Amino acid sequence: MHIRRRALLVSLTLAGFGIALFAQNPDAVPPAFERPTENAEKTEESEHTSDLDAFDMNVPKHVQVQVEFVEMSHETLTKLLFMAKPGSANAVKLRQQVQDMVPKNEAKVLETQILCARSGQKSTGEAIHEFIYPTEFTDPVMPVSDPKQPLPSGHVHPGTPTAFETRNVGSTIEIEPTIGEGDDYLDLRFIPELTWHTGNTAWGEGKDQAGNPFKYEMPNFYTLRISTQLTCKDGQYMLAGTLSPKDSKGEIDMSRKVMVFVKCDILTVR
Secondary structure, eight states: OHHHHHHHHHHHHHHHHHHHHHHHOTTOOOGGGOOOOHHHHHHHHHHHHHHHHHHHTTOOEEEEEEEEEEEEEHHHHHHHHTTOOOSSSOOHHHHHHHHHHTTTTSEEEEEEEEEEEETTOOEEEEEEEEEEEEEEEOOOBOOOOBTTBOOOTTBOBOOOEEEEEEEEEEEEEEEEEEEOTTSSEEEEEEEEEEEEEEEEEEEEEEEOTTSOEEEEEEEEEEEEEOOEEEEEETTOEEEEEEEOOBOTTSSBOTTEEEEEEEEEEEEEOO
16 A cells, blocks of 8 residues: 555656656656647748649739830831741841831831720720711801892801711720730730821811801821731740831821831739
């Protein structure tokens, strides 16, 4: 009996001594309660990062479309493209040649349009002035003259505008990109446009009852526009076409040309 009591006292003493050691040394933690080591923290972080990376593979993507209008003489364009036989639609080298001509005043950048859109959706960008002009008028009316003071011939009451139209003058672009399965190519439908108001044309004139002159005028517009569909490679320039600009009178100038380049970049949203 005494032996059992002595063994119990020894066990309780040893247990109390162990608790005291744990209180004095907090780092001495039993295995089940061990703090995570630095390697364990890194492992947990790497697993979390791996989950993020896997998620990043399915992030949404946008398409940035860049359209550039570059003007030069007709002779310069012919020199650039004479006997050219491109093996692909890649126009990066050609665009670099044109860019090298800009500081030499051999080429001039007229406009650069940049617009982003989601794959499969249409987007429009505008930098315009809304030009509103009348298109229909009431008929002119001959005034009732006083026999004692007859009016000179040709005097009428001018017609009043009854209908109007609006024309956007400036720079507009419409795009609809669709990313392919490989994320390297995309189909692009786009319509870049530049429009100027170049003056007015008088379609009728006369004098009112007070002798003041009047005119029926309609505005003249000049437009550079391309409407097409292309298959583009991510980050690569393409030559979409060439156009003839206007001269100082608003007429077609065949001595100069405008090259229209397009570049598409597939952007991930992070």
